[in-house]
Amino acid sequence: MAALTPAGPMAPVTPPAIAAGPGGRAGRPRRIRVWRGVVLLVAAVYFLVPLIASFTFTVKDASKGFTLDAYGQILSAEGFGKSLLLSLGLGVATIVVVLLLTLPAMLAVRLSVPKLKPVLEILCTLPLVVPPITFVAGITTILQWGPDHLADTPFFQTIIAAQNPDFPVVLVLAYVILALPFVYRALDAGLGALDARTLVEAARNLGASWPHLLFRVIVPNLRSALASASFLTLALVLGEFTIASLLHYQTFPVWIYTISGSQAQVSVAVSVFSLLITWLLLLVLSSAGARQRSGS
Amino acid sequence: MNGAKVELRGLRRNFSGTTALDGLDLTIEPGELIALLGPSGCGKTTALRCVAGFEQPDEGAVLIDGADITRVPANRRDAGMVFQSYSLFPNLSIRDNVAFGLRVRKVAAAKRHARAQELLELIGLPQIGERYPHQLSGGQQQRVALARALALEPRVLLLDEPLSALDAKVRVTLREEIRRLQLSLGITTIFVTHDQEEALSMADRVAVLRAGRLEQVADPATLYDRPTTAFVAEFVGTMNRIPGKLSGRTVTVLGQDLPVEGDVPATSDVEVLVRPETVIVTPDPSSEAMILVSSFRGSTSRLRVQLGDLEMLADVPGHDTVRLAPGTRVRVELVERPVLVSASSDVAAAVPVSEHDVV
Numbered sequence: 001m002a003a004l005t006p007a008g009p010m011a012p013v014t015p016p017a018i019a020a021g022p023g024g025r026a027g028r029p030r031r032i033r034v035w036r037g038v039v040l041l042v043a044a045v046y047f048l049v050p051l052i053a054s055f056t057f058t059v060k061d062a063s064k065g066f067t068l069d070a071y072g073q074i075l076s077a078e079g080f081g082k083s084l085l086l087s088l089g090l091g092v093a094t095i096v097v098v099l100l101l102t103l104p105a106m107l108a109v110r111l112s113v114p115k116l117k118p119v120l121e122i123l124c125t126l127p128l129v130v131p132p133i134t135f136v137a138g139i140t141t142i143l144q145w146g147p148d149h150l151a152d153t154p155f156f157q158t159i160i161a162a163q164n165p166d167f168p169v170v171l172v173l174a175y176v177i178l179a180l181p182f183v184y185r186a187l188d189a190g191l192g193a194l195d196a197r198t199l200v201e202a203a204r205n206l207g208a209s210w211p212h213l214l215f216r217v218i219v220p221n222l223r224s225a226l227a228s229a230s231f232l233t234l235a236l237v238l239g240e241f242t243i244a245s246l247l248h249y250q251t252f253p254v255w256i257y258t259i260s261g262s263q264a265q266v267s268v269a270v271s272v273f274s275l276l277i278t279w280l281l282l283l284v285l286s287s288a289g290a291r292q293r294s295g296s
Numbered sequence: 297m298n299g300a301k302v303e304l305r306g307l308r309r310n311f312s313g314t315t316a317l318d319g320l321d322l323t324i325e326p327g328e329l330i331a332l333l334g335p336s337g338c339g340k341t342t343a344l345r346c347v348a349g350f351e352q353p354d355e356g357a358v359l360i361d362g363a364d365i366t367r368v369p370a371n372r373r374d375a376g377m378v379f380q381s382y383s384l385f386p387n388l389s390i391r392d393n394v395a396f397g398l399r400v401r402k403v404a405a406a407k408r409h410a411r412a413q414e415l416l417e418l419i420g421l422p423q424i425g426e427r428y429p430h431q432l433s434g435g436q437q438q439r440v441a442l443a444r445a446l447a448l449e450p451r452v453l454l455l456d457e458p459l460s461a462l463d464a465k466v467r468v469t470l471r472e473e474i475r476r477l478q479l480s481l482g483i484t485t486i487f488v489t490h491d492q493e494e495a496l497s498m499a500d501r502v503a504v505l506r507a508g509r510l511e512q513v514a515d516p517a518t519l520y521d522r523p524t525t526a527f528v529a530e531f532v533g534t535m536n537r538i539p540g541k542l543s544g545r546t547v548t549v550l551g552q553d554l555p556v557e558g559d560v561p562a563t564s565d566v567e568v569l570v571r572p573e574t575v576i577v578t579p580d581p582s583s584e585a586m587i588l589v590s591s592f593r594g595s596t597s598r599l600r601v602q603l604g605d606l607e608m609l610a611d612v613p614g615h616d617t618v619r620l621a622p623g624t625r626v627r628v629e630l631v632e633r634p635v636l637v638s639a640s641s642d643v644a645a646a647v648p649v650s651e652h653d654v655v
Contacts, residue, residue, distance in 0.1 A: 195381055201350055202383040202441075204370040206397035206448065220387040 051272070058269040070269035077266055083255035089167060090251065091237035094175040095230045098183050101176065103226075106187055107218065110196055124184035127177050132242040135174055139247065143170070168249050175237050182232040190225020194218075227285045235278055299327035299484030300361045300374070300451035302347060308355035309342055309508075316342040317353065318508035329478050329485040330513075331499035333492060335531065339508040340488045341456060347486060348454050349373050360452065375452040376445030380460055382437045384429035390416070390440055391425035397448040415443040418477065435466035442474065446481070453478065453485040459494065471498050492532050496520060504528050524558060526638045529569050536575065536608040537567040539640065547637055550603075550630060557634035566637040570630055575610035577601060579619055580627035587624045592617050603628055 061067040074080055102124070109116050146159040162169040196218070203213035219226065244251040250258070252274065260267035302324040309317040316339045324330050332340035345351035347358055349370030357366045365373060384393050391412045392399070398408035416422050419439040429437055438458050445453060455474070459467045475498050478485050489495050495502045496516040503513040504527075512519060512528045523529035540549035542564045545556050549568045577587075577599060588607070589600040597617045599610045610628070612620055620626065 195383070198379050198381050198383045199385060201348075201370070202377070202379060202385070202444075203396070204350070205348060205373075205375070205377045206444065207371045207400045208396075209371060209400075212400060217385055217387075221385070223387075 051275070054268050054272050058265050058272060070265040071273065073263070073266050074270055074273060077259060077263070077270075079250060079255050079259075080270070083250050083252045086167070086250065087238050087252035090171055090175065091234040093167075093169075093172045094179060094237050095233045097172060098176045098179050098233060099226065099229065102180070102183050102187060103218075103222075104214070106184070106191060107196065107200075107214070110191060111200060121184065121188075124180045126180075128181045132178070132240075133246075135177070136243050136246040139170060139174060139243070143247075165249060168247070171244060171247070171249060171251070174243050175233070175240065178240065178243075179233040179236055182236065183229040186225050186229035186232060187222065190222045194221055231282060231285045234281065238274065238278065298449070298451060298482045301326050301359075302452055302484055302486065303359040303362075304343060304346070304356070305359065306356035307343060307346055307353045307358070309339070309346070309351065309353050315339075315508050317346070317356075319356070320505070320508060320510055322503055322510055322513065324484055324486060326484055327482040328500045329475065329487060329498060331487045331489055331495035331502045332505060333489060333495040333502050333532070334505035334511075336490060338505040340490075340505050342508075343505070344454050344456055344486055344488045347452065348375055348377050374448075374450050375454055376448060376450035377454040377456065378438065378441045378445050378458040380457040382429070382434065382461070383441055384437055384444070386429055388428075389425065390421075390427050390429070390432070393429065393440060394425075394444045394447055396444060401448070411447060412443075415447055416440075418446070419443045419473070433466075434462050435470055438462065438470065439473070442477070446477075446483075451484065453483045455485065455487040457488055457490070460489075460491070467494075474498070496532070502532075504531060506531075522557065523569075523636065526569065526636075529636060534572055534609060536570040536572065537638075538570055538606065538608060540566055540568040540637065542566045542637060547635065549635075550628060552630055552632075554630065554632065555634045556637055558636050561637065561639040563639055565640045567640050569636040569638065570608075572598065572609040572611040574631040574633065575601075575608065576629040576631060577610045577612055577620060577626045578629075579624055581625050583625050583627045585626050585628050587620055587622050587626055590617060590620060590622050601626065601628060 058070040059066055059068060061069070105120065109120050143159070143163065146156075162173075199217055199221070200213060203217045208216070239253060240251070241253040241257065245254045245257065256267050256270050256274075259270075304320055304322045307317045307320040309315075314337075316337075318339070320339065320343055322330075322343075332343060334340050342351055346353050346366075349365075349368060353366065357364050359365065360374065384390075385396065388396065391409060394412040394415050395403075395408040398411060403411075413422065413425060416425055419442060421436060421439060424432065424436070424440075429440070432440065438461075441458070458474075459470055462470065471494055487495070487499060496519070499516060501513055501515050502519050504511040504519070506527055512524050514522075514524075519528065519532055523532060529535050538549055540547045542548075542556070542560065545560065546553050547556050547566060547568055549570075554568070573596075585601055585603040587599050588602050591598050592614065595614050596611045597614055597620070599612060599620060601608050601610055608628070
């Protein structure tokens with residue numbers, strides 16, 4: 001059935017000219033189309049079923065049948081705004097730090113020591129293979145060990161400030177590391193499509209200083225790569241649960257989990273809601289990337 | 297004169313084991329267009345990059361008007377550069393590309409736009425200011441790159457094979473245009489190329505480099521007619537090597553006695569260097585020599601002639617192609633003029649030297 005369903009609506013689309021063409025030629029596109037439909041259907045089932053199930057769960061009510069109350073309650077729910085703002089703030093800070101860290105490093109490696117590129121690549125990919133739980137264990141140890149040994153030094157204040165529950169810098173640092181692989185991939189693809197060396201030399205030759213050429217030449221030409229790096233980082237921060245939860249910070253995912261105990265419907269509604277927000281961001285960013293392509 | 301005098305003094309540069317520059321000395325006079333010519337890996341691009349400041353020589357100095365600029369960073373040098381690959385900033389319009397250097401120097405917008413327009417008119421593309429690089433052809437992009445390099449009125453212009461990515465026709469018109477602009481602006485220009493035709497047709501002087509050293513520097517006619525070394529003779533143009541017997545300052549070759557020019561080797565067994573266009577080929581059924589291959593090139597034809605176990609190249613006018621078809625028996629003579637000789641190489645009986653065809 002799966003093979004037939006997509007072929008049904010597709011069939012009328014096939015122009016008669018192709019259908020009348022030589023057998024081999026007409027047969028192949030049709031078979032490709034059928035398979036395309038199958039893949040699409042399987043993917044759609046995989047992604048849509050949980051979504052629809054979640055949505056149905058949030059709008060079903062034993063007495064009234066259909067209700068959007070759960071969505072109405074999101075805004076009034078205790079801690080929603082605060083945790084969402086905290087997560088967004090952490091996301092923005094992480095993006096700024098990770099980009100300031102990787103872009104100059106990658107550019108420098110590409111321009112002057114291409115031999116180090118594999119080393120940088122491995123370094124940046126490493127976080128993928130280290131489970132978050134190990135991070136937490138390491139960070140917790142440091143945070144406990146730190147204050148005892150640094151009590152008399154200025155670092156004491158720093159380590160305390162980094163754990164401020166209103167804006168835990170320590171989470172930003174952890175997220176920067178988690179985001180490295182994604183940011184590296186995105187920027188590497190962007191830089192690969194750019195003849196960075198020639199552009200840099202042309203700008204230097206015209207008198208541009210390093211900061212000038214970085215912000216006026218490299219960044220504008222890497223816009224879509226920077227956008228996708230930022231988006232991936234933001235999505236990562238908005239969805240990260242393990243580290244934040246184990247270090248006892250009320251980020252957005254942690255908050256969803258917390259209220260799911262008392263208000264199951266609201267927590268699922270929030271999940272659907274945050275998914276929509278993420279999609280919206282993705283749309284905005286990809287359309288920004290498309291605009292750049294047509295503009296440049 | 298707007299051009300500066302550029303001096304390269306004993307430039308030496310090593311890249312992890314390979315020597316790119318090996319004590320290069322060269323003085324470029326104000327307002328001169330000099331072509332750096334040589335096979336790939338001869339160090340010509342490295343030399344140019346030393347002048348631009350993208351490369352630091354291990355030893356030696358670069359002087360502009362007598363001032364040592366070897367350690368001056370690239371963005372504070374007074375030299376405009378055009379690159380081999382397309383180097384326009386993709387995110388900026390053509391006008392902003394040309395005005396980039398002025399913007400860096402914080403020139404007011406109105407003034408720099410006027411200057412950009414002026415330069416676009418100079419390169420013959422006044423109407424494209426609002427367009428973006430990807431909308432231009434390769435030739436147009438290189439012209440804009442030239443305008444951009446000239447925007448700051450540099451006293452030295454550096455051209456790093458700017459025409460090699462273009463197709464043949466555009467290449468010829470653009471090189472004439474570059475030459476015209478260079479002459480009218482009087483700007484000292486260093487032009488790196490591996491294309492001998494380009495070097496010979498554009499430059500005031502051509503410097504032939506080999507393995508990081510200067511082999512010969514001379515005006516194009518001298519370089520072609522009076523190469524001082526066998527390397528130059530073979531690299532610039534095509535040369536036949538024909539065995540001959542030396543006696544005093546004359547050499548006997550193909551039954552002719554010709555005066556010798558330049559250095560005379562110690563041995564009497566020598567090879568005479570002969571350009572294909574100085575080989576005269578006439579049909580003669582009684583002769584031993586025979587035409588093997590004839591390749592028609594429009595105005596001329598290049599013939600490959602076999603004479604005993606010797607093969608040589610000869611250029612004849614295009615209209616002679618019919619009567620000089622492959623298989624024709626011919627008589628081979630040389631034009632009566634002084635020739636260069638070099639000691640016999642061990643290479644089996646003088647084979648025509650590799651052809652450096654115009655790419």
